[in-house]
């Protein structure tokens with residue numbers, strides 16, 4: 001589903017340099033698309049592939065599980081978009 005790494009260094013696809021930044025994580029949960037904004041990631045400067053640390057991956061898993069169980073309320077106007085900061089707070 002996503003790249004789960006401990007210490008990112010180089011992109012495993014193109015060997016491009018990875019730069020720490022923020023990305024939008026989009027996951028499909030059944031028939032819904034959940035987009036989580038402002039997720040910390042290491043992003044390849046060459047191809048744009050995003051890598052997530054184990055810690056972030058676990059948090060994403062948590063969010064997806066909550067979303068799946070409908071325990072996480074998504075504001076309808078936000079079209080399934082969540083701020084990563086909000087949901088882990």
Ligand SMILES: [Zn+2]
Nearest residue numbers: 011014044047
């Ligand atoms: Zn790359």
